[in-house]
Amino acid sequence: MGIPVSPLTVTEDLKKEKKSKQPKKRKKQGSRLKYFFTKCREQKELLWMSIPFLIWLFIFKYLPLGGWVMAFQDFKPARGFFDSDWVGFDQFRFLFQDQRFLEVMRNTLAMSLINLVLGFLTAITLAVLLNELRQIRFKRIVQTISYMPHFLSWVVVAGLVSSALAMEDGIINVILMNLGIIEQPIMFLGIGEYFWGIIGASDVWKSVGWNSIIYLAAITMIDQEQYEAAEIDGASRLQRIFYITLPGIRSVVVILMIMNIGYILESGFEAQYLLMNPLNMDYAENLDIFVLRYGISMANFSLATAAGMFKTVVSFIFLFAANKVAQKLGEARLF
Amino acid sequence: MGLINRLTGKRRSVDDLIFDSINIVLMLVLVVIMLYPMLNTLAISLNASTDTIRGGIRLLPREFTWYNYQHVFNEAQILRAGLTSILRTLIGTVLGVFASAMVAYTISRPHFFLKKFITITFVMTMYMNAGLIPTYLLHRELGLIGSFWVYILPTLIGVFNVIVIRSFIEGLPETLFESAKMDGAGEFTQFFRIALPLSLPVIATVSLFVAVGQWNQWFDVFIYNSSIPELSTLQYELMKVLSNSNAAFNSGAGAESAFAASQSGVVETVTPQSIRAAMTVVVSVPIIMVYPFLQKYFVKGLTIGGVKG
Missing domain, CATH: 1.10.3720.10 (MetI-like)
Structure with missing residues (x-):
């Protein structure tokens, strides 16, 4: 709910990302995977440091996005995501007529x-x-x-x-x-x-x-x-x-x-x-x-x-x- | 004009003097508007509640008493909620700041090949919010509802805090890390021995943000744990008092019923209004005491890198 006060740092960050794109492009497609695994081995400590938090991020921030399927269903908790009826855009239609x-x-x-x-x-x-x-x-x-x-x-x-x-x-x-x-x-x-x-x-x-x-x-x-x-x-x-x-x-x-x-x-x-x-x-x-x-x-x-x-x-x-x-x-x- | 002269200092033109005077008056008005509500609440909290009903309490109590505070601190539920508030603030801050700092460190390393990926996946979540219901269902699946950890885990890492810490670490001389690496220090050593100790100012800032966020939170208690008194917090207890006294106020019953109690021979009584004032002071004073000392740091932390962009 809070609005970040100083988001400018994000800008800077994204600008930097753009710059760092260039050297990667030079690499051939085929060697991508090899490059990836070499880097994983070389930087395994940094990898270990970040993996727990990436898992955290996935579970708490990205996984709930899957819950959006409910918006296209007539979701019944007892039946779950897989057995609830699909209703397309009915919920949205109902909203905008309400x-x-x-x-x-x-x-x-x-x-x-x-x-x-x-x-x-x-x-x-x-x-x-x-x-x-x-x-x-x-x-x-x-x-x-x-x-x-x-x-x-x-x-x-x-x-x-x-x-x-x-x-x-x-x-x-x-x-x-x-x-x-x-x-x-x-x-x-x-x-x-x-x-x-x-x-x-x-x-x-x-x-x-x-x-x-x-x-x-x-x-x-x-x-x-x-x-x-x-x-x-x-x-x-x-x-x-x-x-x-x-x-x-x-x-x-x-x-x-x-x-x-x-x-x-x-x-x-x-x-x-x-x-x-x-x-x-x-x-x-x-x-x-x-x-x-x-x-x-x-x-x-x-x-x-x-x-x-x-x-x-x-x-x-x-x-x-x-x-x-x-x-x-x-x-x-x-x- | 004596005060204005002293505040504005040296001699200057008439226009300047007018400008400065108006500015100072505006700032004084601002100070009064900012301070009055809290000072008024403080006065009411220290005033006998039967007297408060008569109205007219402004900046000073009329019938001084500690009774409202005694009443607040004698209630078992409030003490228990206080303990939960302290625990969630301590645990949430320590774990949250540690996690944020670690993420910040990894994406501050210029050579790290996942730097871009991690930065983007974290920043995206600032705008991508699944919404209340999917989040609620997830927490239910994870068994977090009815547990203390629902206060800690879902909000463990704040993206904004990560960015603030990262900018600070990037500002540290890279040679420090390079020479440590030459001496055979791994990433964990560099994090614990160099990045963390040198980032203390920004760590203090972020700790303040996280601690204030934890201390002031009531919505997660309301949504997930409202039926479990053991997991209630001070803010939630205050929220309940507030909505009770609002309800009483709307029906016009609050003042009368309390007045009736005082008439019926009870020596000292408390009204919801006085309880609310005392609790407001209790939950606010810890933060009000701390933040001025960290002001230098959070002003810097907020503007770090920001102005450069």
Whole structure:
């Protein structure tokens, strides 16, 4: 569920892989096998080191993919994978005709996009503002405090959010009442229309500090001479931010965007699940909760698997599409 | 303006001064928003619960008491859950970091012929998720349901952590490994004697990530072991308190029933709200105490190699 903060290392890695392709091509096809066994013997220690973990990877990450056959079956646990009836794309057809599933998709996309846009804007803003602080100690303290919520569990954060939004004595209602903006306390978590915003705000609260780390690091890599030259030319602080700092971190932003677009259907699970209640459920239920409800609570394994599979396939399509677009635009890309 | 002047330091133009002042005010607002919810919870956890119901507790307790904590620590189930939380954090971190480091070492070796294959098969899994149900069925087949090991084995290696460690090891001077090889050291010796000790900063970072992940996890308890009290964890217990008090709050019964208890002659009582606050502090304080000391490392660990790309 977690979105990796610094996926850039992956890029580098894949670039390297491309380079290392060349020498291998020179080898003849026939000698491949021989080459393989020679290497196995030569590097048997490295082989022993990696085999247990490759087995682990296969069992826990690749084997479950075989479970996707359930999406094309009317899977009955008692009959197993081999004796369950095959139904082709019926599960998917059912999903896309199901009104509830379409609502769930709407919620998933809405929350995911809100989180994505809010997350990027706030983290970049925070990084830029932190970078402009002149007092190093003050900057350090602000940074340390801003990382804190990242280390709290969603269970804790959901508790904090629901007390802050409580009708009686919740700080948000107290502030709004004292400012005279509202007359009656609002039951924030009881109104479905507010739910997406609440999730977005909670997500920002939890991760803005953490997500700013990578941008701040990118900003420190910008050539300092540019700032000095701009200062001599009389550029104001805001001009320096818009003409030097932001363009300077563009490639990092693009790569992180591509990475995150691959997670477009990954709107989070814990926050929604923990803050969900019967009153806001129509706006809170996302794909993950749908899968949980159908799969575990109603034991409709096939439908839940189809929904889960749909999510992974769509993520892949989006990832490749975003990568392609970035490539066309001449931006940095993931692979 | 005195504070602003002190914070911004030297003389500068009016525009600069305005910019700096606004920036500092924004940062102070941020600090308040980040800290207030936790400080408020701390105050409520230290306040007598019958008094908390009256509302208005902000940053300081009004009727100071340790009773909420006593109540939490006197409950056998919470102590047992605490033990499970500690065990899964310790075992999960040691095994997980060791495994990740070993994988990272193998794919950091420039000459290793499976380097590319292993890297790609691991990285692919970042985007290829079989989903909840196939994973659940697999764990059932493996007999992991109802077992402690379902907390450890499925999440043993984090791909992201492997990449972070690998980048660090690749940054170490290769001559170290070459000269060890000349002296007849095998790969295991090189791993244990060179790669591991020299990677301590990144190992510390990854340990923090894994430990926090283990400590904060509740979903696997909920899915696999919710009917086994022995295998419950603190986060899961807190989650149950949270959803109970939410349910009570929604029906408006929580405050009243607790109030009734306090009226009926019980000397000291606790409400779900106070229990929740005390438990929130108990589960959060260990991490809040540790992470600032590792800040230098995790900031470096996160950005390692990242900016170069």
